[in-house]
Amino acid sequence: MQDWWNAFMPYPDVDVGHASTGPLSGLRLAVKDLFDVAGYPTSAGNAAVLAASGIKTATAPLVQALLDAGAFFAGKTNTDELAYSLIGGNVHFGMPRNPRDPDLIPGGSSSGSAVAVAAGLADLGLGTDTSGSIRLPAAINGLIGWRPTHGSLDNRALRPLAPSFDVPGFMTSSLEPMAAVMSAVGMPATNDRPISILIPEDIFETIDGVIADEMIASLRSSAMPIRKINSIASFSLADLAVAFTTILQKEAWESNKTLFEQSPDAIAPDIAARLRAGSRLDDEAMREADRIAALFSREVNRLLCENMVVALPTLAMNPPRRYAGPDSFAAFRSACIKLLCLSGLSGCPQLAFPIVSRAGNVSLSLVGARSADRMLVNVARRLSTCLKEQMPF
Known part of the structure; x- marks a missing residue:
């Protein structure tokens, strides 16, 4: 197999057996x-x-x-x-x-x-x-x-x-x-009860206005129940991102402490800097981050308990070019974490999928209650079908 894309590690091929038949046969x-x-x-x-x-x-x-x-x-x-x-x-x-x-x-x-x-x-x-x-x-x-x-x-x-x-x-x-x-992989089946799709205004306000308006218009044209809400929780996206990053950095340090101490020069400088930041976090910062995470999780669980699904953009901004500088990468990472941290803090499943819009191909996400993973695929399938029928191009 020619890997022009550097997708695979350059390991020698080893025969890894698999079942001759099954639900994933041929994949x-x-x-x-x-x-x-x-x-x-x-x-x-x-x-x-x-x-x-x-x-x-x-x-x-x-x-x-x-x-x-x-x-x-x-x-x-x-x-x-x-x-x-x-x-x-x-x-x-x-x-x-x-x-x-x-x-x-x-x-x-x-x-x-x-x-x-x-x-x-x-x-x-x-x-x-x-x-x-x-x-x-x-x-x-x-x-x-x-x-x-x-x-x-x-x-x-x-x-x-x-x-x-x-x-x-x-x-x-x-x-x-x-x-x-x-x-x-054994995810439980879901029923087909009617659901409502929630559109959090504070989240859509973080992205380009033209793309946000088109996403919301597309959702409204999908013939599914849609409801706007101010936000999904009482915390700001910035506060949630800080809590998430605090826990992430502390645990990343704990997971990689031995490697860092034994081979500090074997770790790229930007990765090493984030590990060092995690090593300096104190107990008070962790307690506050854990408090916010626990409260947010409970709020989201209450919001989604009645077969609700939250729709949100997957990315907060367009991705940078591969040869952009560290500042561009940091700005992109910081902006996207505010949206991507929501599933991590709540423990809820999220499904991202592309939709065609006048702005090009953009990614929409659905977040559901815990164990509602397969329902998200059903909703995405219905949305994708409706959006294809609605698009005049």
Whole structure:
């Protein structure tokens, strides 16, 4: 297989068995290099971790479940270093190239899995999502991206970043394989009761006004019950982002403390700086962040308990070019975290999917109650069908 996109890690091919039949038969699986796969090392996007890894003798249970369902292993994919970025770059193994627009970043940290699917090299992109590492690259590469209900999928033999937020998840090029993989990994079926889609005004106010207006108009034309609300919780998006980042940085430091202390020069400067920031956080900051996270989670659970779904833009701004400077990357990351942190703090599932608009291809997201993952696919399917029928171009 020719990988012009730098989606896959350059490991020698190893025969990874899979079931000859099953619900995922015929689908190629790209696995982020955070999951153990027998016969391969696990690098987590870091050369020192790769050197210490050795060849794994067992496969992560989630990966094995996909293989047992008939998926064919296509390879292990590139990732941002330690899965600790949203850009898609990696000083050790290079930045994958965005097949949709090679001048733009691919997004991360599940960059290789996203690029593999977008380039047609895989059908299922297995990644992880802590602060948006599936949803953001899915949006940039024009894919479906699913961040599952926190704790719903097996995360054994998966290198952690921030366990309070880490979840395995998937990217696909259409809704059909996403529905199939949700079923294969045991997500509970959902009923078809009527739902209402909530549009939080404070969130849509954070993005370009023309795109926001068109998104809302598209939702209203979908023949589904739509209701505007001021916000989804009593906290500002800025306060939620601070609480999220505080917990993320503290847990990322704890997950990588040993590596940092043993091999500080083996970590890219920007990643090392974020790890150091996490090491300096005090107990008072953590208590306040945990308090906000707990209250927000309860507020969202109350909001969504009656079969409601929240619609929101996946990204807060257009992605930067791959050769942009650190300031552009930091501004993009900071803006997007305000929207991407909502699922992490609440533990709720989120599904990102592309819609066609006059502004081009943009990504819309749906957030549902815990364990309502498959309902989000049903709603996305209905919305996509309605929007295609409504668009005059």
